[in-house]
Amino acid sequence: MTDTAPRPTLEAVAARAGVSRATVSRVVNGGDGVRDALVERVRKAVDELGYVPNQAARSLVTRRHDAIAVVVAEPETRVFADPFFALQLRGISKELTAHDNQLVLLLTEGRDDHARVGRYLAGGHVDGALVFSLHLHDPLPELIQRAGVPTVFGGRPGWSGDRQGVVYVDSDNRGGARDAVRHLAGLGRTRIAHITGALDQTSAADRLDGYRDVMVDADPRLIAEADFTPAGGERAMRELLDRCPDVDAVFAANDLTASGALRVLRESGRRVPDDIAVIGFDDMLPVAEQTDPPLTTVRQDIEEMGRLMARLLLRELDRGTSHGGSGEATGDTPSSVVLPTTLVRRASA
Amino acid sequence: MTDTAPRPTLEAVAARAGVSRATVSRVVNGGDGVRDALVERVRKAVDELGYVPNQAARSLVTRRHDAIAVVVAEPETRVFADPFFALQLRGISKELTAHDNQLVLLLTEGRDDHARVGRYLAGGHVDGALVFSLHLHDPLPELIQRAGVPTVFGGRPGWSGDRQGVVYVDSDNRGGARDAVRHLAGLGRTRIAHITGALDQTSAADRLDGYRDVMVDADPRLIAEADFTPAGGERAMRELLDRCPDVDAVFAANDLTASGALRVLRESGRRVPDDIAVIGFDDMLPVAEQTDPPLTTVRQDIEEMGRLMARLLLRELDRGTSHGGSGEATGDTPSSVVLPTTLVRRASA
């Protein structure tokens, strides 16, 4: 099936319609200021020939690609263990599609990949980048900034000393954590523990901060470090049970962690929520609804985060190319957005 | 801050190195037949200027894009409920990256998206396509074939009347299912049930066939239809328990389904595997290792499937290029591959 069908060019369409290339170009790109009769004729020729513009030729002169890169750093394979990534991608895809942009996916697995990504972005193949900067001290964000490509980050980037002009979309991790812990406290619990996420990610650090906001003088032994995985949750829960047998509530950094904790609790014979209340974070349906008991958790709208990232980036790109067309009163640089979270009550707390 | 950094061109590099554009081009593309001294000079100029080739200009003349599209149809959001998709994507990404190809991700959600995808592929933006055709009677595959883009499918496409020249990569679903059921039989179980996947997907149909291969005269009441989800697994397991209280083994179409079945079994007070053995399919680690008890299951190497798809496609693309001419039937067309599965024993069977 590798037949090299000779694709018709603008020239061919022009010839068939009996007009100039310029006219065809105008029609193809919206058809402003071309007589209806001609528009009609050109459209017909386009259809008959099955003409599709050559994007390479177009990009060469417009310097737009209508394509954006999505960069996902996944040093750990953890990204793939929960559907977080896929959901966000879906939101991004929807928004980009709605604006006729393509999504170029760049998955990185290590140092050398960073260089590759940097080169690609600097190479001007895409108009902008959406970057998931999951870890502190990740060199990737710096690299990308240096590439000079308009960028929006997913999650607050974890670099030291906030740069100016960095745009990101994040959930209100700290606020959500506070809500969770307050809910637990409202239930009359007093020995409220926290199982953290991987603390080299800002989301985990922020949730821990939220916990501390409420538990101002928390017993440090009530904090156990984990890594967003069920296995980590199990380990941490055992530690907690060991160190503080009187613990009566746990706020886990995410649903997966909570599910691990629940398993340990069940094994140890504690009843949830009677003996100990458990609350998660994410509201990842396949997890939160399937645990036993179903998980009370802090919901973040992951797909919306993705959509918003794309929207912000496209807006910024439009700023650069504002013709008299879209009638947008431009001027302000898009700034970061922090999305609210909501507490979802189920049976575990 | 959309600074339009003036990117250096071939011309600029040539001037700096004191050679012609042609020479620079040669060096940039491998440097065959250029004196070492010159190669050196050009390399230096490239570095100093930070030159990166303009891909649009290059594509315009070479007609290669070094980019392939990955098309994922996801009428249901199920695709995102398990990490299947992400794993496959990772395999694809690795292979493409190793061959300096970019990955353009096309997610579709409905009819109108199909047209969009068709247009994109026909538009010659990419050199080939990797397509996940999950459902029977999906119009997408047809559309894509018509676009005339070299394509490899993920999973056996479910269209009626197999076309010639269709290349796909799949797991040996039928064989794996047979292994699973035989294992159960080998355990001495006689009332072996099957909870199917969504039967409009070839993988589910094939696994059912594999079950029937072994259970030739199976009591039809031992087959319960589900949809690859935990909820579906729960529902089906209840049916089964209801219809055939003497059931002593269950082969579930995937791990997620099995996890739902396990939950129902636990509620109903049956012990696994003592009273009833359970076996899944996929070996999705986060699921299979976390169930209670851990799941015996049929492993398929999902990442490898992705890698293989990419490899097959790239090979086919190379075939087309290597002989420069048009219409020559060279070498052998890559043909479909069915990967073996392996039984992974854990505690549930």
Add this chain to the structure above:
DNA sequence: ATGAAAGCGCTAACAT
């Protein structure tokens, strides 16, 4: 081994 020159298919001034 290297250079000169002709496009690839398109858009965007500039003319008309």
Add this chain to the structure above:
DNA sequence: ATGTTAGCGCTTTCAT
């Protein structure tokens, strides 16, 4: 309102 023309940056014969 439409046509003419000059490139965009690169690869690739074809000379040398």
